[in-house]
Each structure stands twice: as C-alpha cells, then as structure tokens.
Amino acid sequence: MTLLVGGFESHVLFDSGASNCFITPERAEKSGIRSSAGESAGMVKVAGGGFLSTLGRARGVEIEIAGQSMPADLVISPVELYDVILGMDWLSHYRVHLDCYRGRVVFERDAGRLVYQGVRPTSGSIVISAIQAEQLLVRGCEAYLATISMSESGAGVVMGDIEVVQDFEDVFQSLKGLPPSRSDPFTIELEPGTAPISKTPYRMAPAELAELKKQIEDLLSKGFIRPSVSPWGAPVLFVKKKDGSFRLCIDYRGLNRVTVKNMYPLPRIDELLDQLRGATWFSKIDLASGYHQIPIDEADVRKTAFRTRYGHFEFVVMPFGLTNAPAAFMRLMNDVFREYLDVFVIIFIDDILVYSRSQEEHATHL
Known part of the structure; x- marks a missing residue:
C-alpha cells in the first residue's frame, strides 16, 4: 500500500x-x-x-x-x-x-x-508501479524492454525563444514579496486540549550553520518569515538534494500529530495518466515557490514557529512539512484550473502538465 x-x-x-x-x-x-x-x-x-x-x-x-x-x-x-x-x-x-x-x-x-x-486496480488500466513490475519478475513472469526514441526537435531551445513565454513574460519573474491576500488562507486546526510544543534545535555542522544563516536571511528578505515570540518551536534540519545543495526542512512532526487532518483527496496517478492517451505535445509547468504563494491565517502563524541557532522565527506563508499543506495546495490548484482539468490539464499538487494532440492546439492551451 x-x-x-x-x-x-x-x-x-x-x-x-x-x-x-x-x-x-x-x-x-x-x-x-x-x-x-x-x-x-x-x-x-x-x-x-x-x-x-x-x-x-x-x-x-x-x-x-x-x-x-x-x-x-x-x-x-x-x-x-x-x-x-x-x-x-x-x-x-x-x-x-x-x-x-x-x-x-x-x-x-x-x-x-x-x-x-487498499487501492483496487482500475479496470483496463495498463499502468503498474516499478515495485509491482519487480515482484512479477521475481515470480518468473516474462518481460521485455522497449526503447523509446525521443525527437530532438526542441533540443537547444531557449525559454525566451518560445512564443508563449514572450507573450506572458511577466509570469516567469521571481516571486519578490508576499502573495496577495486570499479569502481562504491556510489554517491549522488543533485537537482539543492541545498545548504548545517546543523542541530543542538539532545540532548542526559548521557548513550547515552557514547554509542555515544564508537561507534564513533569504526568507526574511522575501517576507516569508518573521521573528517570533511564539511558545511553539520546531527544530530544523537539512536534506541534501541531488545537485549537492541543501534543502531546509522544518521538523513539524510534533505539530502534525496534534493537527486535525484535512481529508481533501489527492488524485490517483493511474487516472491522471489515462487522460494523456492520444496526446503528443506536453508542457510541464513548475511553480515558483508554490507553497509560499498561500498566506497563513494570522491566528495560526505562531504555530509554524521554528527554533534555530540564529533565532526564533515563524512563517507567514505556507511552509513545507505541514501535514495539511499538500491537501490545501491541491484544493487551490483544482479551484484555479477547474474548467480545464482532464480537458487539457492534469495536476498533482504543484506539478502541472498541459497536454494536446497537435502543436497548434498546444499553443492555444498554453
């Protein structure tokens, strides 16, 4: 499962x-x-x-x-x-x-x-996971490899050379400040009787401390965090990315355990893939600081506080690591793209894929 x-x-x-x-x-x-x-x-x-x-x-x-x-x-x-x-x-x-x-x-x-x-297989679905494939091979099932050749017609294309990028150049600019206020900011509902949870900061190596200081200054300059006097306080740690850089992670496990869960459904991967049948043109859209585009309700900002060697801070925009963040972001994306979903757009949290049957149709969809 x-x-x-x-x-x-x-x-x-x-x-x-x-x-x-x-x-x-x-x-x-x-x-x-x-x-x-x-x-x-x-x-x-x-x-x-x-x-x-x-x-x-x-x-x-x-x-x-x-x-x-x-x-x-x-x-x-x-x-x-x-x-x-x-x-x-x-x-x-x-x-x-x-x-x-x-x-x-x-x-x-x-x-x-x-x-x-458990999830029952969709009737007629031809998609299985890599783990399922490995298990079938262990049982002696026959399999073969199919080599898919990719057209290199788009190789070497610069983003600025794409017509749709030129027409909507403003949406590709970096997020320089706080997102606009929304009628439904992110909220954190706690289980009854919950007391604030605060934990001692984790020990870090000198290189991690230098990176922590750098990332905190960046978040402060963008207005995503602010100094805090909250009784809440989660520790932070780093996870190394594939490119060798560090991703700052807030350990919100204590807060998540006492948070009332948002049961908004996430889409099934096999159903999303079924929508792509017949499409030949695809564009994947990456959102700039996607989660940070959702403000947190002012009454709940104090619950996002985290403790570091360089001070106590809290998020005013939705951070990664909160248990209800994926559901809240999925709901926002569905609301924004509702009329296009399963027509020429599929979305999984912050991954947006536009698909079309022809180049002309694809330009219109984008």
Missing part, C-alpha cells in the same frame, strides 16, 4: 513475519528521518538466515492511515522491494487484522473499528 510515512508517500508492506518495523536508508534520507539519539548501528536476521546491517532506529515516526496518526519505531536498514515494512511490534500494538481476501487492513480500536481499504 502507499501511505504517508513521516509526511511523505511511501510504498509500505504489512509483514506479520517481521518482528520489527523497517525503513530503507534512501527513504529515510528523502523524508528527513534520522536515527534517534542513543540508537546504535547493528545487524538484524532476515528470512532465509541472512543478516542485514542497520543504521539505527528512528522512534515515533508518523504513519498516517485514513487520516489517523499511528507512529512507529523504524529500524533503518536496506530492506528490498518496499520503502517501509511494518512488522509485528506495530501490528500488535494497533491490533491490526490483515484481510488479504478483501485487500484491506482492519484496526480494532477502543474508539471503534477502523477499516483501511
């Missing part, structure tokens, strides 16, 4: 044959999940009698199922096929029953039974 683990979509296996829960080092790094203090590396025994090395254990990682938070202690280890494996320690703690026949997971809770239904 695909679940939110630490706020990021992950391929998850419910494994009653595993005594513990596991997460791959790659998924842990991408999700900003680190081994908890005092947890040392070691070895674990796997099926077949072999051993896998471990890089520690991350405690209290948020697992979101049907809008409910069910934290798990995840051993960081290079397990195969899945990003995360939920073993017997987690399954027994949450009183889980695996209904393999119906493809669902049942939680027997004091507050009442919770049933999570």
Whole structure:
C-alpha cells in the first residue's frame, strides 16, 4: 500500500513475519528521518538466515492511515522491494487484522473499528508501479524492454525563444514579496486540549550553520518569515538534494500529530495518466515557490514557529512539512484550473502538465 510515512508517500508492506518495523536508508534520507539519539548501528536476521546491517532506529515516526496518526519505531536498514515494512511490534500494538481476501487492513480500536481499504486496480488500466513490475519478475513472469526514441526537435531551445513565454513574460519573474491576500488562507486546526510544543534545535555542522544563516536571511528578505515570540518551536534540519545543495526542512512532526487532518483527496496517478492517451505535445509547468504563494491565517502563524541557532522565527506563508499543506495546495490548484482539468490539464499538487494532440492546439492551451 502507499501511505504517508513521516509526511511523505511511501510504498509500505504489512509483514506479520517481521518482528520489527523497517525503513530503507534512501527513504529515510528523502523524508528527513534520522536515527534517534542513543540508537546504535547493528545487524538484524532476515528470512532465509541472512543478516542485514542497520543504521539505527528512528522512534515515533508518523504513519498516517485514513487520516489517523499511528507512529512507529523504524529500524533503518536496506530492506528490498518496499520503502517501509511494518512488522509485528506495530501490528500488535494497533491490533491490526490483515484481510488479504478483501485487500484491506482492519484496526480494532477502543474508539471503534477502523477499516483501511487498499487501492483496487482500475479496470483496463495498463499502468503498474516499478515495485509491482519487480515482484512479477521475481515470480518468473516474462518481460521485455522497449526503447523509446525521443525527437530532438526542441533540443537547444531557449525559454525566451518560445512564443508563449514572450507573450506572458511577466509570469516567469521571481516571486519578490508576499502573495496577495486570499479569502481562504491556510489554517491549522488543533485537537482539543492541545498545548504548545517546543523542541530543542538539532545540532548542526559548521557548513550547515552557514547554509542555515544564508537561507534564513533569504526568507526574511522575501517576507516569508518573521521573528517570533511564539511558545511553539520546531527544530530544523537539512536534506541534501541531488545537485549537492541543501534543502531546509522544518521538523513539524510534533505539530502534525496534534493537527486535525484535512481529508481533501489527492488524485490517483493511474487516472491522471489515462487522460494523456492520444496526446503528443506536453508542457510541464513548475511553480515558483508554490507553497509560499498561500498566506497563513494570522491566528495560526505562531504555530509554524521554528527554533534555530540564529533565532526564533515563524512563517507567514505556507511552509513545507505541514501535514495539511499538500491537501490545501491541491484544493487551490483544482479551484484555479477547474474548467480545464482532464480537458487539457492534469495536476498533482504543484506539478502541472498541459497536454494536446497537435502543436497548434498546444499553443492555444498554453
């Protein structure tokens, strides 16, 4: 199943044959999940009698199922096929029953039974995930590789040479200030009786501190953050991007655990891909600081506060890492593009794809 683990979509296996829960080092790094203090590396025994090395254990990682938070202690280890494996320690703690026949997971809770239904395949869909393909190969299914040759007619084209870019050059300018006020700013609704949560800043290396200072100054200059005296305070950390640069991440796990979840649906990938049949021209639009284009309700700004070596700050625009941010942004995108959705536009959160059957049609759509 695909679940939110630490706020990021992950391929998850419910494994009653595993005594513990596991997460791959790659998924842990991408999700900003680190081994908890005092947890040392070691070895674990796997099926077949072999051993896998471990890089520690991350405690209290948020697992979101049907809008409910069910934290798990995840051993960081290079397990195969899945990003995360939920073993017997987690399954027994949450009183889980695996209904393999119906493809669902049942939680027997004091507050009442919770049933999570796995995604059933769409009739006629020809799309499978890479993990499903790998599993089929392991079972002995035959497969073949098809080489797709790409036309290089657009190679070397400069953005400024594209006619539609010239006609709408103003929308490609950098976001220099705060977004316009909206009738529905981003809000953070807390569970009743919640007290402010504040955590000690994480230790950073000198290079990280230099980058932190630089990024804080940039956010202040743009007006995205401001100094704070809030009783709330989340720690920050860095995740290294593929290009070697650092992405600043706010560890909002404490706030997310006490936030009332927004259940606005995200689109299914296979349904989005089905819309592209017959199209031959595509343009992908990247939004400049997409999340930062949504202001936060003034009453909730204090809840976004984060603590650093260089001071206490809070966001006045929607930051990354909040549990309801993807749903809020998806709702905004659907409202903006409603009349074009599944006509010549598909959207997944902040990824916008315009598709057309001809070059002339594509110019009109853009």
